[in-house]
Every structure is written in C-alpha cells, then in structure tokens.
Amino acid sequence: MHRRTFLQTLGVTASLALSSRADRLYATESTAAMPDLVAVKNGEPEALFDRGIEALGGMGRFVKKGQTVVVKPNIGWNAPPERAANTNPRLVRRIIEHCLQAGAKEVYVFDHTCDAWRDSYRNSGIEQAVKEAGGKIAPGHSESYFQTVAIAKGRRLREAKEHELILQSDVLINAPVLKSHGGAKLTVAMKNLMGIVWDRGEWHSSNLHQCIADFATYRRPDLNVVDAYNVLQRHGPRGVSTADVANMRSQLLSTDLVTVDAAAAKLFGVDPDTVDYIRIAGEMGIGRKDLENLQIQRITL
Amino acid sequence: MNQRWLKKIRVVAALVFLALSTLLFVDFERIGATPAATVAIYPQFIPSLLTFSQTLAWGATGFLAVLILTLLVGRVYCSTICPLGTLQDLVIRIADRLRPPRRVKFRYQKPHNRLRYGLLALTAGLLLGGSALALSVLDPFSNFGRIAGDLLRPLYVAVHNGVGQGLEMLGSYGPFPLQWKMPPLTTLIFPTVFLLGLAWLSAVKGRLFCNTLCPVGALLGLVSRFALFKIRIPKDACILCAKCSIHCKAGCIHLKTKAIDFSRCVACFNCIPVCEAHGIGYARSIPSPRPPLRPGEKGVSRRALLRGATTALLGLTGLAGASDSAAKPHNRTPTTIANPSPGPAAPPGAGAIARFNDLCTACHLCVSACPYGVLQPALLEYGLSGLLQPRLDYATGYCSYECNRCGQICPTSAIAPLDLVAKQTVQIGVAHFIRANCIVYTDHTACGACDEYCPTKAVHMTPYRDGLRIPEVREKLCVGCGACENACPARPHRAIYVSGHSVHQRAQRPVVKPLEAKDQSEFPF
Structure with missing residues (x-):
C-alpha cells in the first residue's frame, strides 16, 4: 500500500469514527435542534468539512445506505485550483469520501462547464480527486443528458433543461465556491445551480437574477457546502491571476441555499440585499436570509 | 531470390501509419499528446520540410529521413508512410470486391512527365514566391487530413457517441461524447470533390494521382532515379508471364523491354509474390546506359523542366498580386x-x-x-x-x-x-x-x-x-x-x-x- 493511500484510509477511518460518534450524539435529537447554518474557519478544506458536517449531524443525516448521490461543484473554468475559479478539489474529494462511508451506492460529480469540459475537469484537479475518492465523474456537456422540466413556481423562468443525474439521484449536494462575479456580482449556491441547466444562456437575455431565483424553487439541494477556502475577490467568475485570490480558509454549510448565500455574501464583504437574486429569493420565500434570527453554529479551528 | 516478405511488411507498416493518422484526425484527444502522434507526423514529407525551413529543428528532419530512404530503396514513403497512398490502396481493394473479377488488374501506363514535373515546379515556385496554395491543394498529407478531419470525423463522432449512449443506458458513463462543431458547409466542397475524384481515379487507374498530381510523388520520383537498390526484372529469368505488370498499380512495368520505370514505382512490392519465375525484386542498381526512348514517349528533358518552372513563375506573379490585396x-x-x-x-x-x-x-x-x-x-x-x-x-x-x-x-x-x-x-x-x-x-x-x-x-x-x-x-x-x-x-x-x-x-x-x-x-x- 502506498503511503498516501494508507494515510487517506487512516483519515477516512478516523472521520468515520467521528461521524459515527456524531450519529450517536444526535441520535436522540430531532433535526429541529440542528443549526440552520454552520460556519467553520481557520482550517484546511478537509478539516473544515469534517467539523462542519459533524455539526450538521454527520453525512448519515443526508445520505442513506444504497442511495445515489450527485455532488455538484463548480468546475466552470479551465483554471488550476490555486486560481479559485472552481471548487477546491480537496473539498470535493472529502465530500465523496463521507458519502461513501455513509453507504452511498454511487457518487456522481459533474458540471455543465463554461470552458471546454475536458480541460476544465482536468485542470481544476476535480477529475483526479473524484477518481481517487471513488466517485464517478460524469459528463455534462451534451444536450442529450438534459431533460426539460417545468419550473412551477418560477415568475420569469417557466421551464429549464435539467441534467438527468439530478432527476435520477436520491441526494443532491451543492458544493459551490464563493467568488466575485462580473454579471451577477457574487456567485455562491444558487448561482452554482446554473451548472445543472443546459439552456442557461437564455437567462442572460431574460433577467438573469430573476431566473436564478426562479430555478432555486425547483429542487432545493439536500445540502449546500460553500467552499470559501480560497476566495476570488475580484475579476470573477474566471479570475485573471492568483493575485485576485484571498486565502480565507473558511466553509459554510446549510440545508438552505438562501441562508448560505446570504452568509457567504457577508463573509465576502457585501450586503446580501445588494445581490439581486439573493434579495429576490428571500422575498419569494425560497429560503431565509434573516441571519440574525437563525441558529448559527460558529466554529473556529 | 525470394523477397515476398517485403510485401507483408509493407502492408503492416502502411496499415499502422494509416490507422495512426486517421485516429489523429478523428479523435485527437485520444492520441494527440502521445508518441503515436509523433510517429504519424514526423515522417510526413511536406509538413516536415516546411517546419524544417522555419526551425531547422531535429524534430523536423523527417523529410531528410524520407529522402535517404528513397535514395536507398525508392518511394517507400508512397506505399507505407503516406496515408493518402494507403487510402487509395484501400479504395482499390474495395473496388475489386465490388466489381467482377478481372485477370488484368492494371496495364502499363505512359509516364506523364511534363504534367508531374511541371506541377512540382509550379508548387516549388509558388512556395518560394510565398504562396502555399498549390501545396494546400496537392499535398497528400493535407488532403488526407481534410478527408479524415472534415469528412470522416463527424461520422466517427456520431458512432462514438452512439456507443457511449448505449453504454450509458446500461448504466455506465464513458466513453464521454466527443464534440464536433460544424464548419461552413462550403468548405467541405473541396475535400468531398477531391475524395470522389481520387476514389474514381484509383479504382480505374491505380496510383495515377501519385504519378501525376502529387508533388511529393514527383519529387521522390526524381530522387528514386538515383536509388541504390531498385526493383528489376532479370532478363534471363523472365518468362513473360506478365503477372508483375498486370498487378502493378503504378503501371510502371513495361513488359516488352522488361524495364521498370523506377521513378514511378511506389514500392508496393505487389509484383514480387506474383512473379512465376520468382525473379523480379530488388537488385543493386548499376549505372547503365539510358534505355532508348520508345516512340511517342518523351524523357524528362532539361528543357521540359525549365518550361515547367517558367509556367510556375508566371502563375506565381498573377497569384501573388491577387492575394496581396485580398489577404x-x-x-x-x-x-x-x-x-x-x-x-x-x-x-x-x-x-x-x-x-x-x-x-x-x-x-x-x-x-x-x-x-x-x-x-x-x-x-x-x-x-x-x-x-x-x-x-x-x-x-x-x-x-x-x-x-x-x-x-x-x-x-x-x-x-x-x-x-x-x-x-x-x-x-x-x-x-x-x-x-x-x-x-x-x-x-x-x-x-x-x-x-x-x-x-x-x-x-x-x-x-x-x-x-x-x-x-x-x-x-x-x-x-x-x-x-x-x-x-x-x-x-x-x-x-x-x-x-x-x-x-x-x-x-x-x-x-x-x-x-x-x-x-x-x-x-x-
């Protein structure tokens, strides 16, 4: 056994022990006692996630034995991990490991990328991370994978073509990276869901912010994990160089994607109400952005 | 002297080069960054020559290797390395399957020296004068690339993605679909017409393209005149069974004189295994007096070459002027x-x-x-x-x-x-x-x-x-x-x-x- 594989197994076993402990701890509590938002900082991506998911009741709360899981990171751009244009591959790997430990049958990872998908999957480091963790990297670059669904509660967006994996999987874990965005100001959890849609180009020409909020009414992810380890502070969503990146070593976890977006906005340093789709989503009642009234668990490692 | 193994080696080598070149053009992602791509591209004559003229790099010496090979044993390039040559051989095989069997596959053809050397001079002249137009139109590697990349690739992508979709229904991802973006359809006219013309020509006349229009064939033809080893008919052993001549797709074996026009021989070695006297094959070339010209046949005179070059230069000035304003x-x-x-x-x-x-x-x-x-x-x-x-x-x-x-x-x-x-x-x-x-x-x-x-x-x-x-x-x-x-x-x-x-x-x-x-x-x- 290679040393690295050994260490990985060790880490996995350790966290398995941790999460089973967490299961025991929370076994008697109802989910109502769970925090609405967990914010972790001052750690590496793996450690942040281990503590964050533990505080949310462990992965066993979201993934049951034999279920299929789809993890949707941001793999939009042909850029290396240090540029923070995509979700950190180390976080993606850790999420998959937790899912498999919780008994997931399959863990799929995909994105409908902006740059050429092959380059983006590869250079983001995510393809390799997924393979090493035992997940399956799935394609998202061909219209044949997408099916039209109705957005019943949409105001502007009435239908969208959604990736079949989202329709078929039991669990959806949304794993965006927090970064600045030229068009939408900020991209976090709701905006990341544009990557499970085929015909998103039309959103740009028909009120982008309303469309993003509308689509969030369709299927709320079971879990949102916001990667704020490296944060692209400007020139997003693509970034120009590593000079645009701040090492914030943080992570946010929540089942509510409006909550997690509002918290991410504050972490980024902008008022959530100045990001139109967050404001609209709050008004539409898709989720809660009144952080002051929510139960937040703050963890500093 | 038994050299029948030569043909077997030629067929295997040709298929390897054809497969690699085709894969390179239809599925670049698969082998583009591997040594296989280098194997396929390095010995391609025109690309290597043009790169060498720019870089003088070791990696671009493929054309020199081909020249040396030709000086040794003739136009092996045309029978093994050139994917367009092997493509023509495939067309001939397929045509043979489709048409009624015939005893006489090919006949001796007169050389078209003025045409082939004229085109060679025109191509070279245009190139020196700063236009690759003639090369673009005639270069065998580039023509093969357009056939494989422009015409075959969409078909390959469709089949590849069909298989992928089938596997996906069985519940597994991969091979992931390839993408193909449609070029302007007008740009497909040239490769389509070229392919149809080439297929017709090779089915009817064998490797006539290589001995008339192809500038690489013409140049290597000139070089192979001086080859150290040439395929020869031993005059005493020959029983005039004519098998060599009717199997020669270059049409370069003249039975009456028992002479082979080695400048047109594409080194396919098809004549060797069919020879009933087991006589035809490579022999050390000995300087011999020029064979007398047959009536109605003209050798390449210095004058013809000169005439070709002049035509080329005339064409060049016209074109250069035209391209200057438009380009x-x-x-x-x-x-x-x-x-x-x-x-x-x-x-x-x-x-x-x-x-x-x-x-x-x-x-x-x-x-x-x-x-x-x-x-x-x-x-x-x-x-x-x-x-x-x-x-x-x-x-x-x-x-x-x-x-x-x-x-x-x-x-x-x-x-x-x-x-x-x-x-x-x-x-x-x-x-x-x-x-x-x-x-x-x-x-x-x-x-x-x-x-x-x-x-x-x-x-x-x-x-x-x-x-x-x-x-x-x-x-x-x-x-x-x-x-x-x-x-x-x-x-x-x-x-x-x-x-x-x-x-x-x-x-x-x-x-x-x-x-x-x-x-x-x-x-x-």
Missing part, C-alpha cells in the same frame, strides 16, 4: 448596429497572416485538435492564397487563454509553437463593443456574459444607470480570443465582436494589484 484584412470601426465584416483572425503563433498563408497547407490537424471548436477552415476570408486554411470562427467557439495545442501540433509550423506564457500576450485581434446592441442598453437588464468569459478583463463592467453595469473594452489588454463575442447573447447582431489583425500584436499583461487586507478575525454574522 490583408482591414479593421473597420463599427458605425452601425450590424457588425462590420471584421478581418479574419489567424491562430496565435501564426505571426502575420501573410506568413501564415505561406506556410499552412490546410491539413486541418489544428481544426481536429482544437477543443474549443474555434478553428474552422476559411473559404476566401484570407483571400485565395489562404484557401481552406484555418481561421478563428467566434460563432462556433473561442480561443482558450489556457490552451496552446494548435501551435504544439501544427505539422508545418505555420502556427509556431508558443509556450503558454508567451501565447497569453499575443494579440491576434481586438474586441469592439457596440453599445447600441448590448442587452443592458436595449433591454435594461443585467448581463455581463462577455465580462464573465474575458480572461484578461480587457472587457470589464462599468457603471451604467439604475445600478446596472455595462461592458467596456480596454484594447491594450485584449488578446482577441473572442470569448466575449462567443458568449454575447445579443442577436442577430452581437454587441461585441473581434476583428483580426493582419500582423499579430503584443497585448499588455494584466496589471496585478494586491488585494486589500480584510479583517477576518470574527464571523461577519
């Missing part, structure tokens, strides 16, 4: 809502369009290799001298800031290999913004798709009104990648478009300012 694109400032037709953009590494037009033989390997689908064959965008050469078509894709594959793979170095850092400051054109077309202006809604995709932030958003932001172009930072034009959702006329430079410029590197430090000691919520 130089001019940038027009947009004044109306409809985009002015912008100058064509050549791939980074082309340097200047005039240089690029001189070196590119339009093999379309870069078109196959480009993962972004931005490289598409031009029709007359560059003018006649750039016929079928690749240009950047921003409607089908954009040039990725992180990609330099086209220069790495270009077999003729028309697209010079640039390392990624150097490539990122080459300005192949400049983006122009038409405010009146912009969705922010027309629909009064947020967009910013161009800014999202811009790798250097040459396109950036500036305050507009009511909190909206509208794009602005900083030309100095623009590399002309066209990501903005490709992403712009405005129709029918986009709000931002790239106009190519006739001579590539240098873009400024984006200025790197440090971020303002933020207090991160407390959670802000």
Whole structure:
C-alpha cells in the first residue's frame, strides 16, 4: 500500500469514527435542534468539512445506505485550483469520501462547464480527486443528458433543461465556491445551480437574477457546502491571476441555499440585499436570509 | 531470390501509419499528446520540410529521413508512410470486391512527365514566391487530413457517441461524447470533390494521382532515379508471364523491354509474390546506359523542366498580386448596429497572416485538435492564397487563454509553437463593443456574459444607470480570443465582436494589484 493511500484510509477511518460518534450524539435529537447554518474557519478544506458536517449531524443525516448521490461543484473554468475559479478539489474529494462511508451506492460529480469540459475537469484537479475518492465523474456537456422540466413556481423562468443525474439521484449536494462575479456580482449556491441547466444562456437575455431565483424553487439541494477556502475577490467568475485570490480558509454549510448565500455574501464583504437574486429569493420565500434570527453554529479551528 | 516478405511488411507498416493518422484526425484527444502522434507526423514529407525551413529543428528532419530512404530503396514513403497512398490502396481493394473479377488488374501506363514535373515546379515556385496554395491543394498529407478531419470525423463522432449512449443506458458513463462543431458547409466542397475524384481515379487507374498530381510523388520520383537498390526484372529469368505488370498499380512495368520505370514505382512490392519465375525484386542498381526512348514517349528533358518552372513563375506573379490585396484584412470601426465584416483572425503563433498563408497547407490537424471548436477552415476570408486554411470562427467557439495545442501540433509550423506564457500576450485581434446592441442598453437588464468569459478583463463592467453595469473594452489588454463575442447573447447582431489583425500584436499583461487586507478575525454574522 502506498503511503498516501494508507494515510487517506487512516483519515477516512478516523472521520468515520467521528461521524459515527456524531450519529450517536444526535441520535436522540430531532433535526429541529440542528443549526440552520454552520460556519467553520481557520482550517484546511478537509478539516473544515469534517467539523462542519459533524455539526450538521454527520453525512448519515443526508445520505442513506444504497442511495445515489450527485455532488455538484463548480468546475466552470479551465483554471488550476490555486486560481479559485472552481471548487477546491480537496473539498470535493472529502465530500465523496463521507458519502461513501455513509453507504452511498454511487457518487456522481459533474458540471455543465463554461470552458471546454475536458480541460476544465482536468485542470481544476476535480477529475483526479473524484477518481481517487471513488466517485464517478460524469459528463455534462451534451444536450442529450438534459431533460426539460417545468419550473412551477418560477415568475420569469417557466421551464429549464435539467441534467438527468439530478432527476435520477436520491441526494443532491451543492458544493459551490464563493467568488466575485462580473454579471451577477457574487456567485455562491444558487448561482452554482446554473451548472445543472443546459439552456442557461437564455437567462442572460431574460433577467438573469430573476431566473436564478426562479430555478432555486425547483429542487432545493439536500445540502449546500460553500467552499470559501480560497476566495476570488475580484475579476470573477474566471479570475485573471492568483493575485485576485484571498486565502480565507473558511466553509459554510446549510440545508438552505438562501441562508448560505446570504452568509457567504457577508463573509465576502457585501450586503446580501445588494445581490439581486439573493434579495429576490428571500422575498419569494425560497429560503431565509434573516441571519440574525437563525441558529448559527460558529466554529473556529 | 525470394523477397515476398517485403510485401507483408509493407502492408503492416502502411496499415499502422494509416490507422495512426486517421485516429489523429478523428479523435485527437485520444492520441494527440502521445508518441503515436509523433510517429504519424514526423515522417510526413511536406509538413516536415516546411517546419524544417522555419526551425531547422531535429524534430523536423523527417523529410531528410524520407529522402535517404528513397535514395536507398525508392518511394517507400508512397506505399507505407503516406496515408493518402494507403487510402487509395484501400479504395482499390474495395473496388475489386465490388466489381467482377478481372485477370488484368492494371496495364502499363505512359509516364506523364511534363504534367508531374511541371506541377512540382509550379508548387516549388509558388512556395518560394510565398504562396502555399498549390501545396494546400496537392499535398497528400493535407488532403488526407481534410478527408479524415472534415469528412470522416463527424461520422466517427456520431458512432462514438452512439456507443457511449448505449453504454450509458446500461448504466455506465464513458466513453464521454466527443464534440464536433460544424464548419461552413462550403468548405467541405473541396475535400468531398477531391475524395470522389481520387476514389474514381484509383479504382480505374491505380496510383495515377501519385504519378501525376502529387508533388511529393514527383519529387521522390526524381530522387528514386538515383536509388541504390531498385526493383528489376532479370532478363534471363523472365518468362513473360506478365503477372508483375498486370498487378502493378503504378503501371510502371513495361513488359516488352522488361524495364521498370523506377521513378514511378511506389514500392508496393505487389509484383514480387506474383512473379512465376520468382525473379523480379530488388537488385543493386548499376549505372547503365539510358534505355532508348520508345516512340511517342518523351524523357524528362532539361528543357521540359525549365518550361515547367517558367509556367510556375508566371502563375506565381498573377497569384501573388491577387492575394496581396485580398489577404490583408482591414479593421473597420463599427458605425452601425450590424457588425462590420471584421478581418479574419489567424491562430496565435501564426505571426502575420501573410506568413501564415505561406506556410499552412490546410491539413486541418489544428481544426481536429482544437477543443474549443474555434478553428474552422476559411473559404476566401484570407483571400485565395489562404484557401481552406484555418481561421478563428467566434460563432462556433473561442480561443482558450489556457490552451496552446494548435501551435504544439501544427505539422508545418505555420502556427509556431508558443509556450503558454508567451501565447497569453499575443494579440491576434481586438474586441469592439457596440453599445447600441448590448442587452443592458436595449433591454435594461443585467448581463455581463462577455465580462464573465474575458480572461484578461480587457472587457470589464462599468457603471451604467439604475445600478446596472455595462461592458467596456480596454484594447491594450485584449488578446482577441473572442470569448466575449462567443458568449454575447445579443442577436442577430452581437454587441461585441473581434476583428483580426493582419500582423499579430503584443497585448499588455494584466496589471496585478494586491488585494486589500480584510479583517477576518470574527464571523461577519
């Protein structure tokens, strides 16, 4: 056994022990006692996630034995991990490991990328991370994978073509990276869901912010994990160089994607109400952005 | 003397080269970065020669190896290395299956020396005078590339993706679908007509293309006249069974004189195993007196060569004049809502369009290799001298800031290999913004798709009104990648478009300012 594989197994076993402990701890509590938002900082991506998911009741709360899981990171751009244009591959790997430990049958990872998908999957480091963790990297670059669904509660967006994996999987874990965005100001959890849609180009020409909020009414992810380890502070969503990146070593976890977006906005340093789709989503009642009234668990490692 | 094994080796080698070359063009992703690609490209004569003329690099000495091989044993290039040659052999085999069996497969053909050496001189003359047009049209490797890359690739992609879809129904992903972006259909006319013509010619007349139109065949024909070993008929052993002649797809075996025109022999060795006397085969070439010319047959005289060269030069001056005015694109400032037709953009590494037009033989390997689908064959965008050469078509894709594959793979170095850092400051054109077309202006809604995709932030958003932001172009930072034009959702006329430079410029590197430090000691919520 290679040393690295050994260490990985060790880490996995350790966290398995941790999460089973967490299961025991929370076994008697109802989910109502769970925090609405967990914010972790001052750690590496793996450690942040281990503590964050533990505080949310462990992965066993979201993934049951034999279920299929789809993890949707941001793999939009042909850029290396240090540029923070995509979700950190180390976080993606850790999420998959937790899912498999919780008994997931399959863990799929995909994105409908902006740059050429092959380059983006590869250079983001995510393809390799997924393979090493035992997940399956799935394609998202061909219209044949997408099916039209109705957005019943949409105001502007009435239908969208959604990736079949989202329709078929039991669990959806949304794993965006927090970064600045030229068009939408900020991209976090709701905006990341544009990557499970085929015909998103039309959103740009028909009120982008309303469309993003509308689509969030369709299927709320079971879990949102916001990667704020490296944060692209400007020139997003693509970034120009590593000079645009701040090492914030943080992570946010929540089942509510409006909550997690509002918290991410504050972490980024902008008022959530100045990001139109967050404001609209709050008004539409898709989720809660009144952080002051929510139960937040703050963890500093 | 038994040399029947020669044919077996030839068939295996030819199939290997054909398979590698085909795979390279239809599925670049699979072998493009492997040594197999080098094996397929290194010995290709014209690409290697053109690269060597630019770089004098060891990696481009394939044409020298071919010349040495030809000086030893004749035109082995034509029977094994050249994928277009093997393609013709395949056509002959398929035609033989389809038609009634015939005893006489081929007959002796008269040489068309004036035609083949004239075309060789024309091609060389045009090339020296600065136009690769004749090469583009006649070079066997480039013609094969257009057949495989332009015509076969879409079929391959369809079958590949069909299989992938089948596997997916069985519940497993992979092989992932390949993408193919349709080129302008008019650019498919030439390869289609060429393929049909070539198929007909080879089915009826064997390797006549190689001994009339192909400039590489003509040049190697000249060289093979001086080959150390040649295929010969031992006059005393020959029983005149005629098997060699009726199996010779080059039609170069003249039975009456028991002579082989080795300059036209493509070294397929089909004559060797069929010889009833087991006589025909390689023999050390001995300087012999010139065989007397048969009546009605003309040798290559010095005068004929001279005449060919003159024709070539005459053609050259006409063409050079024509291409001069047409090949130089001019940038027009947009004044109306409809985009002015912008100058064509050549791939980074082309340097200047005039240089690029001189070196590119339009093999379309870069078109196959480009993962972004931005490289598409031009029709007359560059003018006649750039016929079928690749240009950047921003409607089908954009040039990725992180990609330099086209220069790495270009077999003729028309697209010079640039390392990624150097490539990122080459300005192949400049983006122009038409405010009146912009969705922010027309629909009064947020967009910013161009800014999202811009790798250097040459396109950036500036305050507009009511909190909206509208794009602005900083030309100095623009590399002309066209990501903005490709992403712009405005129709029918986009709000931002790239106009190519006739001579590539240098873009400024984006200025790197440090971020303002933020207090991160407390959670802000």
